Amino acid sequence: MRLRAFRRRPVRVMVASGLASASAFAALGVATPVAHAQAPLHYVALGDSYSAGPLDGPTTGNLLCLQSSASYPYDTASYLGASLNDVSCSGAASADLTTMSQYPGVSPQVDALSSSTQLVTLTDGGNDNGLFVSALVDCGVIDIFDVFNIGSPCKALYGNTFTDDVSSDASTVEQTFAAIKAAAPNAQVYVLGYPDILPSSGGCYPTMPLTNGDTSYLNNLELDLDAMIQTEAAAAGVHYVSTYSQFVGHGSCATGSKQWINAIIATGGGISVHPNATGEQEMADILESALAANGIS
Secondary structure (H helix, E strand, O other): OOOHHHHHHHHHHHHHHHHHHHHHHHHOOOOOOOOOOOOOOEEEEOOOHHHHOOOOOOEEOOHHHOEEOOOHHHHHHHHHOOEEEEOOOOOOOHHHHHOOOOOOOOOOHHHHOOOOOOEEEEOOOOOHHHHHHHHHHHHHHHHOOOOOOOOOHHHHHHOOHHHHHHHHHHHHHHHHHHHHHHHOOOOEEEEEOOOOOOOOOOOOOOOOOOOHHHHHHHHHHHHHHHHHHHHHHHHHOOEEEOOOHHHOOOOOOOOHHHOOEOOOOOOOOOOOOOEOHHHHHHHHHHHHHHHHHOOOO
């Protein structure tokens, strides 16, 4: 977890030094130089529910979008001292970021961008073709009565259907990145990959009602999705921030404080199969490290 007091300490030292300097100028009868505060970073957060942090904390913005102030954009904005415009929206697909009004009164998210935008973050791709919902619901319905943990019935039925969807979505994600870059030509853009939701082997039936085989099947699907996003980000000149490995052992099958992704029944706030408040904070930690590596801190 971040030691924020430690990170802020240089600021406090600078303030103290400034006060001492002001006293010295006053003693000499010299006018104190005027210090001009640097304008806060103009930060716009786009994306789906993994960016919005639904029900992880107090709700903000449009109620239909289920944004919360416990999301990683709010944490990151606080850390940077940035001016945040959060237009992320739960359930958003790529089209909702670029061309569609997801709900009445909710403009396409790129409308929030301009030439003055300096930082853009997002998560995107998981809702195209209904990927996350379709895969989890379809497999869960098939596996829920497989109490003897036999085989991979969902994989046997759907095969490459979901991975084919990922491949077909690549051009859509490419267009999303292009639209963001065009609308915010002076911004650094960071897309976060999706964190590890399911273990690569084993399972936790009935916490997640999947056979071990289908748990691995869906885990591989997520890896395919993240790889596609990373590839398209590199081609578009967008920074890709991987969150997957840091969440290994902290996904939906973890328990207690080790669980950063909710299971089907969310017991610690938030919604099913999404980061809880701790998970959003961890995503912020990962993002902030990536920003610092590129001179934003």
